[in-house]
Ligand SMILES: NC(=O)C1=CN([C@@H]2O[C@H](COP(=O)(O)OP(=O)(O)OC[C@H]3O[C@@H](n4cnc5c(N)ncnc54)[C@H](OP(=O)(O)O)[C@@H]3O)[C@@H](O)[C@H]2O)C=CC1
């Protein structure tokens with residue numbers, strides 16, 4: 622598998638193009654500002670009335686409607702929540718598409734699951750940063766970049782692949798390296814990662830550890846430090862040098878407990894469930910469930926968010942983090 626870096630990407634492909642970043646949220650604010658700082662002409666399509674509209678203005682853009690932005694652009698970057706992309710595409714973007722335009726995504730959901738079906742005469746590509754949007758911006762301003770995946774779904778101009786690579790450079794991705802993939806592979810692995818490991822698996826693991834200690838009578842603050850706060854420090858060591866690097870830094874006692882007790886926590890049954898989650902992603906069951914959930918006005922998502930915000934790990938954590946002067950508030 623080849624990694625692509627700055628020297629592999631031709632920024633001249635981005636010159637003379639107008640980029641419309643649709644949505645000024647987590648990814649949108651980062652792509653828009655990074656592209657502009659890389660010398661590109663950027664307009665922002667952001668609905669008025671909210672914080673992100675004000676933020677775009679504060680950052681020196683003159684936000685316009687998604688339809689207006691799509692009309693003036695050569696490259697339309699759809700950085701809206703996945704569940705609203707289909708509607709905005711149908712009403713505002715599709716009617717303003719010109720042959721030869723590029724439609725660019727940061728995640729393949731809507732293309733892979735057929736919620737957006739672009740005409741044949743536009744390029745459809747993806748540049749998906751493997752990190753949260755706020756880091757895509759922060760790391761860029763520090764002179765580095767968040768690694769990205771890139772893919773081509775449709776190449777009407779013959780230059781879609783080179784263009785996607787150049788775009789990855791424009792947002793800083795090739796500073797740390799980008800990998801080629803397909804819309805299918807990115808969509809399925811991304812959904813799996815966030816469900817089973819990064820978000821779903823991690824929060825359930827941390828919360829269960831916290832609950833186990835608190836239910837056994839230990840102070841919630843101690844449980845918070847043990848199960849959540851220290852998680853970052855341990856993950857940083859794994860991130861920097863793999864699991865062996867982390868195990869090098871921890872005590873032999875911790876390492877012995879890691880090898881002998883870890884497999885009792887994340888068991889073969891956990892892995893079997895991971896496989897079932899992956900199957901639901903692959904055969905479209907998760908996508909269908911999420912699409913229907915959104916058609917129902919996100920009723921379950923609202924309820925789950927509210928219940929989760931009341932959990933003691935959040936209330937104790939908020940109090941402790943208030944005392945951590947080094948954290949950005
Ligand atoms: N979050 C991340 O770090 C990552 C996201 N991605 C992908 O990037 C894409 C964007 O995700 P993300 O940045 O999280 O999105 P956000 O939820 O941060 O985007 C919110 C933006 O979309 C606008 N918006 C929301 N609803 C509507 C609507 N109904 N009509 C018009 N505008 C609307 C918001 O405007 P307002 O402020 O007015 O609500 C805001 O500008 C997705 O495809 C996602 O999968 C990929 C990698 C990582």
Ligand SMILES: CC[C@](O)(C(C)=O)C(=O)O
Nearest residue numbers: 750751752753811815819
């Ligand atoms: C881990 C969540 C993520 O997949 C990401 C930041 O990469 C997302 O879609 O937000």
